[in-house]
Amino acid sequence: MAENLQITARRLAAAELRRRCDLADAGFATTDELKDPAEVLAQPRAVDAIRFGVGIRAEGFNLYAMGPEGHGRHTTVRLLLDERAAREPVPPDWCYVFNFETPHKPSRLELPAGRAPQFSQDMQRLVEDLRAGIPAAFETDEYRARRQEIETEFNERQEQAVNGVGERARKEGIALVRTPSGFAFAPMHKDGVMEPERFRALPQAEQQRVEALIAKLQEELETVIQDVPKWRREAQHKLRELNRQVTHSAVNSQIGDLNTKYRDLPQVQQYLARVQEDVLDHAEYFRQPKEGESPTLFGIPLRAEPGESPLKRYQVNVVVEHSKSEGAPAVYEDNPNHGNLVGRIEHIAQMGALVTDFTLIKAGALHRANGGYLVLDALKVLQQPFAWEALKRVLRSREIRIESPAQSYGLISTVSLEPEPIPLDVKVVLVGERFLYYMLYEYDPEFRQLFKVAGDFEEDTERGRDSELAHARLIAMLARKEKLRALDRAGVERMIEHASRHAGDAERLSLQMRGLADLLRETNYWAQTAGREIAGPEDVRRAIEARERRQDRVRQRLLREVLRGTLLIASEGERVGQVNGLAVLELGGFAFGMPHRITARVRLGGGKVVDIEREVELGGPLHSKGVLILSGYLAGRYAQRQPLSLAASLVFEQSYSGVEGDSASSAELYALLSALAEAPIRQSLAVTGSVNQHGDVQAIGGVNDKIEGFFDLCKARGLTGEQGVLIPAANVKHLMLRDDVVEAVAAGRFGVFAVDNVEQGMEILTGIAADALNRRVEARLTDFAERARAPGAAAARTKEWRGRPQK
Amino acid sequence: MARPPAKVKARRIVVALDGAAPGTAALEAAAALAARLRAELVIVFVEDVDLLHLAALPFAREIGFPSAASRELDVAAMERLLRLRAEEARSLVAALAERTPLKWSFEVARGPLTEPLLAVAAEAELVVAALAGSERAALQLAAICEASATASLLRARTMRELHALLRELRRLAG
Numbered sequence: 001m002a003e004n005l006q007i008t009a010r011r012l013a014a015a016e017l018r019r020r021c022d023l024a025d026a027g028f029a030t031t032d033e034l035k036d037p038a039e040v041l042a043q044p045r046a047v048d049a050i051r052f053g054v055g056i057r058a059e060g061f062n063l064y065a066m067g068p069e070g071h072g073r074h075t076t077v078r079l080l081l082d083e084r085a086a087r088e089p090v091p092p093d094w095c096y097v098f099n100f101e102t103p104h105k106p107s108r109l110e111l112p113a114g115r116a117p118q119f120s121q122d123m124q125r126l127v128e129d130l131r132a133g134i135p136a137a138f139e140t141d142e143y144r145a146r147r148q149e150i151e152t153e154f155n156e157r158q159e160q161a162v163n164g165v166g167e168r169a170r171k172e173g174i175a176l177v178r179t180p181s182g183f184a185f186a187p188m189h190k191d192g193v194m195e196p197e198r199f200r201a202l203p204q205a206e207q208q209r210v211e212a213l214i215a216k217l218q219e220e221l222e223t224v225i226q227d228v229p230k231w232r233r234e235a236q237h238k239l240r241e242l243n244r245q246v247t248h249s250a251v252n253s254q255i256g257d258l259n260t261k262y263r264d265l266p267q268v269q270q271y272l273a274r275v276q277e278d279v280l281d282h283a284e285y286f287r288q289p290k291e292g293e294s295p296t297l298f299g300i301p302l303r304a305e306p307g308e309s310p311l312k313r314y315q316v317n318v319v320v321e322h323s324k325s326e327g328a329p330a331v332y333e334d335n336p337n338h339g340n341l342v343g344r345i346e347h348i349a350q351m352g353a354l355v356t357d358f359t360l361i362k363a364g365a366l367h368r369a370n371g372g373y374l375v376l377d378a379l380k381v382l383q384q385p386f387a388w389e390a391l392k393r394v395l396r397s398r399e400i401r402i403e404s405p406a407q408s409y410g411l412i413s414t415v416s417l418e419p420e421p422i423p424l425d426v427k428v429v430l431v432g433e434r435f436l437y438y439m440l441y442e443y444d445p446e447f448r449q450l451f452k453v454a455g456d457f458e459e460d461t462e463r464g465r466d467s468e469l470a471h472a473r474l475i476a477m478l479a480r481k482e483k484l485r486a487l488d489r490a491g492v493e494r495m496i497e498h499a500s501r502h503a504g505d506a507e508r509l510s511l512q513m514r515g516l517a518d519l520l521r522e523t524n525y526w527a528q529t530a531g532r533e534i535a536g537p538e539d540v541r542r543a544i545e546a547r548e549r550r551q552d553r554v555r556q557r558l559l560r561e562v563l564r565g566t567l568l569i570a571s572e573g574e575r576v577g578q579v580n581g582l583a584v585l586e587l588g589g590f591a592f593g594m595p596h597r598i599t600a601r602v603r604l605g606g607g608k609v610v611d612i613e614r615e616v617e618l619g620g621p622l623h624s625k626g627v628l629i630l631s632g633y634l635a636g637r638y639a640q641r642q643p644l645s646l647a648a649s650l651v652f653e654q655s656y657s658g659v660e661g662d663s664a665s666s667a668e669l670y671a672l673l674s675a676l677a678e679a680p681i682r683q684s685l686a687v688t689g690s691v692n693q694h695g696d697v698q699a700i701g702g703v704n705d706k707i708e709g710f711f712d713l714c715k716a717r718g719l720t721g722e723q724g725v726l727i728p729a730a731n732v733k734h735l736m737l738r739d740d741v742v743e744a745v746a747a748g749r750f751g752v753f754a755v756d757n758v759e760q761g762m763e764i765l766t767g768i769a770a771d772a773l774n775r776r777v778e779a780r781l782t783d784f785a786e787r788a789r790a791p792g793a794a795a796a797r798t799k800e801w802r803g804r805p806q807k
Numbered sequence: 808m809a810r811p812p813a814k815v816k817a818r819r820i821v822v823a824l825d826g827a828a829p830g831t832a833a834l835e836a837a838a839a840l841a842a843r844l845r846a847e848l849v850i851v852f853v854e855d856v857d858l859l860h861l862a863a864l865p866f867a868r869e870i871g872f873p874s875a876a877s878r879e880l881d882v883a884a885m886e887r888l889l890r891l892r893a894e895e896a897r898s899l900v901a902a903l904a905e906r907t908p909l910k911w912s913f914e915v916a917r918g919p920l921t922e923p924l925l926a927v928a929a930e931a932e933l934v935v936a937a938l939a940g941s942e943r944a945a946l947q948l949a950a951i952c953e954a955s956a957t958a959s960l961l962r963a964r965t966m967r968e969l970h971a972l973l974r975e976l977r978r979l980a981g
Contacts, residue, residue, distance in 0.1 A: 148970070152970070155965070156967060175857070177857055177858065178939045179858060179861070179869045179880070180889070181869065181871055181888075182869045183870050183872060184861050184868060184869045184880065191942060192856065192942070193856075193858075193861050194864075195860055196863035199865075200865075214868075218870055221870050222875050225871075225873060225875035228873045228875075229873060
């Protein structure tokens with residue numbers, strides 16, 4: 001570096017490299033002394049949105065809580081829902097009961113919260129009582145007497161009618177004879193039927209008279225007998241009426257009790273009335289053999305279960321009940337498949353066939369959440385076949401219709417059951433990634449109508465005293481909740497600094513709760529290993545380092561190959577057209593910086609900067625954009641009045657996979673300028689930052705990882721004090737560097753320079769003042785331009801081209 | 808009908824039937840009673856001569872009950888029918904005897920009952936006459952019971968009488 005050069009870029013002080021957290025005046029020694037945070041940490045936008053979405057009672061105002069994993073979306077949603085649900089009324093219970101009119105369409109029955117189980121029990125008891133009461137009523141003497149009366153009446157009527165004809169016949173000397181299957185008439189002789197011989201001996205006229213008489217009597221008897229079936233029907237009708245009366249008296253008092261008990265519920269009363277009618281019509285169900293005498297087919301019991309009886313129809317299937325609930329339900333369904341959402345109808349195998357009835361209707365999460373809130377993981381719903389469509393259908397129709405996917409898609413036509421839909425009043429909260437929200441919004445028109453409120457969770461928050469303290473309280477709460485060791489103040493400070501580093505910004509704090517909780521657990525582990533009762537900063541540091549150590553195999557391997565000289569990265573000396581760029585690699589959530597050699601070659605040409613990465617399609621569009629901006633800068637800055645007669649090529653050396661991002665564009669420009677000015681660049685420096693057409697150096701991401709990446713290499717080779725990294729000035733606020741980097745900078749063994757524009761950068765890299773450098777670049781470009789314009793330039797170019805390889 | 812016994816200590820029960828409906832039910836009840844009292848059961852199936860005479864008449868017709876359908880009758884068919892009825896009664900008793908230990912005998916009589924049969928009835932303690940037709944046989948049995956020191960008669964001709972008879976048998980069986 002030239003002694004007289006006035007460097008305008010700023011060499012950063014150690015204090016600027018890591019913003020320390022200092023909670024000395026917060027007045028606590030360990031997390032045990034900290035209170036729990038007052039409310040959800042630093043997610044005002046999301047919290048407001050959720051409160052709004054939950055509060056507003058209008059159709060389609062369901063919620064989508066979006067944000068990255070591990071930022072407390074579920075916890076926050078849960079917390080806010082519980083808070084609100086507790087203040088809301090408990091929704092009603094729902095039952096399915098037998099539909100006496102259309103048995104394959106079970107009816108729903110609504111009961112006030114908590115009363116369904118009691119009602120179900122009451123119905124069970126009613127059936128038990130009727131099972132005892134109805135047969136008892138049929139065993140009374142009264143019933144037997146009345147029944148016999150009816151039977152006797154019928155028999156008498158029949159006999160009287162027949163005997164009447166018999167009497168008339170006897171008067172005429174004709175006997176009415178009972179045959180095994182009916183009656184016949186025959187002439188009498190003494191007490192018996194006249195022998196055939198005797199009859200034949202009668203005079204012809206007498207025979208004819210008898211025959212005619214008998215024919216007449218036969219006709220008469222036929223008419224009488226024809227009336228018999230009618231009389232039997234009448235008798236049967238009377239008997240049925242009698243049965244009904246007897247059942248009625250047995251049933252009436254029992255159901256009457258229930259009617260009184262459920263006087264306030266007209267729906268239940270209607271149901272009870274139907275039950276009463278049905279019991280009257282089917283009194284025989286209650287007089288059937290008890291269990292153990294069930295019918296069999298070839299010795300196999302025909303009923304699958306002992307409980308399977310015609311009396312099952314009087315059961316009450318409580319699908320959802322709230323006897324133990326306080327407030328509205330807030331349900332989280334972990335496995336939102338179709339059946340778990342809308343409920344399902346189960347089947348029982350019976351003699352090889354699958355049968356079902358209304359008692360096999362099972363509730364889904366929507367039933368349980370009805371009248372309250374249902375939280376679902378968006379991705380899981382979308383992954384389950386038919387679940388998303390079913391959820392939307394239910395929200396649209398505002399009623400839960402239980403049908404199997406095969407039914408709703410019309411794939412089967414064997415009707416099993418069609419339970420009456422249950423009215424739905426639920427607020428669904430989907431929790432998912434942002435991209436899912438935007439995709440659904442874009443491609444699913446119904447999604448927009450059904451999920452009108454989005455709660456967007458922040459990744460990070462403003463870092464200040466308040467937020468630091470809130471973070472400390474959160475750490476304290478997590479430690480208490482998980483029964484982990486308390487953390488001392490320095491440990492808390494270190495964790496907060498780590499949150500800041502995680503956010504990649506010294507002025508912000510990461511809100512990734514899962515990472516924080518994991519770090520706390522790991523810290524607890526290391527404190528335990530070290531035998532400390534209270535975890536301190538060294539445990540936090542150990543936890544962070546150990547985590548990195550577990551993940552850094554690739555980083556170490558790359559570093560090893562650099563040190564062994566397989567990957568060529570210089571960290572000392574000078575060279576024209578070659579600069580150390582910095583790239584960030586991310587693998588499995590672990591990001592690290594790695595220096596890359598970037599080189600540039602220039603010659604006379606048509607004004608094109610060739611990006612080799614792009615030519616071979618290893619460079620992404622942003623990278624290409626960065627390179628094209630370079631051309632713009634070069635032309636605008638150095639070749640305003642002449643054609644840019646330059647042919648340059650740029651490359652990331654030893655890069656075998658894609659390069660993306662424009663954070664190397666400043667490095668590429670430095671390499672190019674160095675090549676043009678033939679000014680060697682110090683290899684002890686590495687560079688990051690993008691550049692615009694005016695030559696301003698712009699902010700890039702991953703600045704901390706990049707600096708540390710180069711630092712690690714230099715440290716491995718030995719820190720000289722000459723080494724350092726150039727970063728955009730706009731990135732200074734993002735610096736949260738590791739302690740060893742900060743210490744090295746404090747000791748003057750490493751440097752971090754904040755650069756505003758390319759000229760500042762070139763000064764540091766080459767040690768040549770910007771003016772002088774610019775003149776050299778201009779001169780070179782003017783030379784190219786003149787050569788390009790000069791007659792025979794083409795020939796010269798050809799010559800030069802030919803000459804090259806020999807050089 | 809002779810006065811029904813208040814209680815019987817029967818060693819022998821005679822059941823007379825003629826294949827008409829009341830017979831079967833009376834037979835079952837009598838069998839139950841016999842099994843209970845460990846009495847001997849004598850079944851007399853009476854083939855009604857009146858029926859055979861009737862069948863032999865040139866204009867013989869039967870009016871079915873309860874179908875009210877009229878059919879012609881002939882002797883061969885009537886005899887076949889009576890045999891069938893007798894066989895039915897016999898197999899019914901045989902089946903009953905298989906279920907409960909029962910000492911029984913079965914006889915078929917045509918026309919007026921023979922002396923030996925009447926002697927058996929006279930020595931029985933209980934005579935059940937479930938005869939729908941066969942007036943003559945019924946009268947014979949009634950006369951025998953009247954004359955006998957031991958035998959009581961239970962008689963049923965119609966379904967109504969059968970109910971009373973069955974009640975009585977059940978009462979005796981306890």
